[in-house]
Amino acid sequence: MSNAATNVPPRILVAMSGGVDSSVAALRLQQQGHAIVGAYMKNWINEDNVIGECPWQQDIEDARAVCDRLGIEFRVVNLMREYRERIVQYLLDGYAHGQTPNPDVMCNREIKFGVFRAWARDHGFSAVATGHYARRVEVPAPSPTPGAPAGAGPAATPTCQLWEGADKNKDQSYFLALLNQEQLRDALFPIGDLPKPELRRLAREAGLPTADKKDSQGICFIGEVKMADFLRAYVPDAPGPILRATDGKELGQHRGLHFYTIGQRRGIGVPSNTNHEAYVVVGKRAADRALLVAFDHPDAPGLFQSEVRVHSLSWIGTPLTTPGALEARVRYRDPRVPIEFIPEGGGTARVRFRDPQRGLATGQILALYAGEQLLGGGIYV
Incomplete structure (x- = not known):
């Protein structure tokens, strides 16, 4: 991204989720002397009344409180239409076709470093920063060939690499696996070198309101909603048989293949046998909507x-x-x-x-x- 005003220092837009990680990302950038603005991406407000907690209002207030504490501008960027089109529809289509999609990975590619990054560029920001536990490493461009005339050819652009976060228990590089070079050049991960306890300590020392806020475990920007409840609200039930993969014996009925994934043990609805061996999902057959299960052994077919x-x-x-x-x-x-x-x-x-x-x-x-x-x-x- 380039700043349109030549005499104005580049500004960084910090994606503020209302959690402690993005709060400390903003804190560190400010301490490093950067001009920053905080922004909450308003992607989902549970307008369809899906069962579960969707704390977007509290998250906005927490993000705003952090920005007030830091003395920086705070904005709310409404991306609800794009989020529903690019993430919610991807999620529902995937499950409806028997797949197991990953909305968090797609949210990073399509929303945070997609439409949110484009919004930042259009509003004069030089980069987007997030609270991911990952490290961005800039590799200098190769030096000019000796003897080449000055200014010959276009200037080489540095290459950006992405490395795991220093805290291996919190590393989130996996969720950034579908980013490209252009997106990464505009990305900053200010907390990627911090262990989580140190991050909490920095937040407390700075008096950030989110210092002791519990980490979110929900779907990307949807909240603490169980996936089964979310799917039940949008994907119609499509019952079918539960079959034992080894011999085809019917063990029961299920409400829809979209409620299950390969390797799942809990919530299948089939009891263990007399030896207390549990069943595990080993396959899904779309032709007759059959859910295939087997005992959870290393030699279970398809596991x-x-x-x-x-x-x-x-x-x-x-x-x-x-x-x-x-x-x-x-x-x-x-x-x-x-x-x-x-x-x-x-x-x-x-x-x-x-x-x-x-x-x-x-x-x-x-x-x-x-x-x-x-x-x-x-x-x-």
């Missing part, structure tokens, strides 16, 4: 996979076009695991795991790494 395909590959830097060894995170809380990455062209690739992985579901995000550096990601076929 573990050694190879998957991914589509819609997105790269932060230069795309990988040749096979090679990488690491991948199959879910947010899972550790990085060794893989063989085999590009197929057209934004697709095969991924072979050194060790079989449990419960991989169509529509989930696979994040690709080289050590702590996030390279990009794709979506399970």
